[in-house]
């Protein structure tokens with residue numbers, strides 16, 4: 001078994017991150033496998049070296065270790081470019097110049113009163129630029145989902161899930177992909193990649209067998225399984241864990257610095273205290 005923890009260095013690690021990391025570490029340990037770390041820093045406008053340093057420090061303090069060197073997404077741009085070029089050569093990508101406001105306007109305009117549909121990335125893209133033939137090299141790249149399903153022979157894809165909320169085997173149909181996910185962005189404007197493309201290529205490069213992460217990414221897994229099929233990569237097993245919420249039931253976000261691991265440390269908590277708060281067994 002090979003598991004990983006893949007934080008973005010855009011803020012302090014909070015209790016929810018600690019839960020993900022400890023769970024992935026414990027599962028690998030229990031199976032005699034390996035726990036890997038990956039720094040997800042493709043968004044260079046938000047990534048900061050001090051947050052990356054704090055991640056290493058907090059994780060070591062929690063008692064975790066991992067093989068060096070740590071994979072950093074900012075070092076992997078050539079791999080992302082190569083995969084994009086492959087998909088482009090297959091005729092599956094198109095340039096999109098829409099911003100969020102354009103998409104909202106296009107989705108709400110034609111059928112007044114009809115609720116716009118949401119997918120894993122927010123509003124399902126209405127296809128405005130699909131046949132526009134944009135060539136602006138700065139624009140985003142979207143995946144033409146109908147064409148992709150067609151090229152793959154309209155497959156029913158599968159993945160297995162061991163997390164508490166969705167335990168079992170899951171099927172993804174072409175209808176799910178086309179109508180409930182749609183033409184997702186594979187390379188963001190000015191970035192040359194996206195979370196979805198990078199995470200799929202990196203999990204494969206790190207030979208991850210079990211992806212352990214928060215419940216909020218369960219729907220995005222369908223995109224990842226599709227990309228694995230398209231790029232001839234193995235599909236790992238998935239484990240989406242419960243989200244750690246505050247007393248008011250609100251999901252913890254990075255801006256909730258009150259729940260930062262660094263804050264608990266400063267207040268004198270021990271790693272065992274953190275495990276107790278998360279209802280994780282002591283090691």
Ligand code: GLU
Nearest residue numbers: 006007008040199212213
């Ligand atoms: N980098 C992502 C985050 O900080 C995690 C992605 C994943 O585990 O697939 O939420």
